[in-house]
Amino acid sequence: MNTTLNFAWRNIWRHPRRTILTMLAIAFGAALLVFSIGLQLGQYDLMIKGSISIYQGLLQVQKKGYLDEPKIRNDIKDIQNLARTIRDKTGIKSITARANGFALVSSEQRSYGTLITGVEPEYEKLVSSIPGTIKEGRYLLSDDSHEVIIGKSLANNLRIKTGDELTLMGSGRDGSIAATILPVSGIYDSGSKELDRNLIQIPIKTFQEVFSMGNAGHALIFYHDEIKKEHFFRQQLQQLIADNNQLLTLSWDQLQPGIKQAIELDYSSGWFMYLVLVAIITLSILNTFLMSVLERSREFGIMLALGYKPFNIAKLVMLEALILTFFALTLGTLAGLAINVYFAVYGLTFEGMEEIAQMYNMSATLHPQITFESILIGPLVIFIFTILSALYPAMKIRHLQPVEAMRKI
Amino acid sequence: MQNTDNQTVVICTDLSKTYQQGLIQVHALSNINFEVNKGEFICLSGPSGSGKSTLLNMIGGLDTPSSGKVYIDGEEIDKLNKSELADMRLHKIGFVFQAYNLIPVLTAQENIEMVMQMQGVSKNERHHKSLNILQEVGLGGLENRKPTELSGGQQQRIAVARAIVSRPSLVLADEPTANLDSLTASKLIDLMLQMNELHNTTFIISTHDPMIMQRSKKLVKLHDGKIIDNIIQKNNV
Ligand SMILES: Nc1ncnc2c1ncn2[C@@H]1O[C@H](COP(=O)(O)OP(=O)(O)O)[C@@H](O)[C@H]1O
Ligand SMILES: [Mg+2]
Secondary structure, three states, rough: OOOHHHHHHHHHOOOOHHHHHHHHHHHHHHHHHHHHHHHHHHHHEEEEEEHHHHHOOOOEEOOOOOOOOOOOOEEOOOOHHHHHHHHHHHHHOOOEEEEEEEEEEEEOOEEEEEEEEEEHHHHHHHHOOOOHHHHEEEEOOOOOOOOEEEEHHHHHOOOOOOOEEEEEEEEEOOOOEEEEEEEEEEEOOOOOHHHHHHHHEEEEEHHHEEEEEEEOOEEEEEEEEEOHHHHHHHHHHHHHHHOOEEEEEEEHHHOHHHHHHHHHHHHHHHHHHHHHHHHHHHHHHHHHHHHHHHHOOHHHHHHHOOOOOOOHHHHHHHHHHHHHHHHHHHHHHHHHHHHHHHHHHHHHOOOOOHHHHOOOOOOOOOOOOOOHHHHHHHHHHHHHHHHHHHHHHHHOOOOOHHHHHHHOO | OOOOOOOOOEEEEEEEEEEEEOOEEEEEEEEEEEEEEEEEEEEEOOOOOOHHHHHHHOOOOOOOOOOOEEEEEOEEHHHOOOOHHHHHHHHHHHOOOOOOOOOOOHHHHHHHHHHEEEHHHHHHHHHHHHHHHHOOOOOOOOOOOOOOOOOHHHHHHHHHHHHOOOOOEEEEOOOOOOOOHHHHHHHHHHHHHHHHHHOOEEEEEEEEEHHHHHOEEEEEEEEEEEEEEEEEEHHHH
């Protein structure tokens, strides 16, 4: 075996320049794949993290049917109590209760229709990034303070500043008219134009009072930045709400299917690019392997005459391909990993990324994802294709006739 | 099975080979009947195109006859499948070709050992046997040379060493001296005769070199694919 390895190794270095060029092509392809896949997945991480951290959370508990029909009557009773229980039992603080509705908000000059959410200010801060983006004034004080915060765009549209009063009008849970006047305590700038234009928040108890909700609300929001653990957290939540079969747990991709769709679309176009890259590499490798087999025709003829079986020779050629690919891929993967580690530490900023970044509430600086899969998937695909392309010349050897083979020099 | 006499290594009966070249049929061999006994040193002579290589290839199982039979050590090789044929070559037959016999990336010693490795000979034994045979063929000390670092004559000696190292029933050499100058050629023949004497190895050598014909113990003359003469030359060596 040792001898065969040695034999294969020397065959690889028959044409050092050709071998090095081929190895560099494979290594370059692998490094490029490792880098782009890492970057791509890093970007998805950012997109997901950005969009779940701004408002919707990683998971939500809602009443069945509320997601499709967000009616005010589809509510959860005693919602703050439920939130407290779950916080206590899991030991995780980043869980909060919300109540949602629609309202017509009017300043002295203008009126707009918006979403209005009742929040627990203390816990809302742990779940959503909006409280941290107050640009003017301050965030809500307590569960029952009488005040409202609004987004920057809406404030501009309504031509109001902090301290001004806002009239809210909607319909309550029981169909009665819900109306109140609240002072604007803060103006936020979340980075999401949509939220800034459409969402206002008031304390949850104030909401329940205005909209005749009693102690009910519509959703429990759970946030955690380890997206990977979603499944684990979901099971935990599911267990805690199991005694109420009206409730269910929803994950971020159910809450915001648009993000998942955007990722999937991007993913498939990415894969197409990678496949083209892999195809180009494969062709160059196929060429090398084919040449290395054809030029040794006479030698193989001699070996066959001496009693080697075509299978032995095919094995030798496959071994050569394996060794060459293995070293090239190791080199390329390490190079790709090094690049990814560098950018994971220092970040990578693309020009013109700011706009897209804003759409998903992410920072414009990318950090490639470095996981086992993100590093190994690209090289693995190349490996499979190179081995497939080495199979072709190896199969040709199976039909080699000693006399014919020896006639070729 | 026909004729299992221990002393007979090769039997060819009514051996013919016809190549189809476009519309023309080339009768490379016609009705060859031919026997080789253990320890013989046979020279297969004849002009270029007379069928020497074709006959050697048939005997060595490198090519299949159009009709007729070849027996090696009493076994009809036509009945063997590809893999059994390869095994037969591996264990019973040594080959020496005209040139470029050696694997260029392997050293002299490794070239000699490669066949033994396929045969499953242990590393130590391989090592020992290959160094011994290198001494015997007069190339002791050159074991680490690559083929390109050896002269044409030395390369052919390595090829002979490789062919005989595991004591095959038969060594087939197809014009082994064709690329050598006459002095080197003569020395190579000396070597093969010496190995024939020393190990009682059976040799069939094809050539159109009169010097070799003269020195062989038995001369088989081919012409247009037919044996035209079968001469025992007693007073040789
Ligand atoms: N593969 C082949 N196809 C067609 N004709 C062949 C083939 N091999 C040999 N021949 C023909 O068979 C005859 C014998 O060839 P060969 O055995 O090579 O002769 P020698 O070795 O004595 O020079 C020649 O006429 C040659 O042209
Ligand atoms: Mg010939």
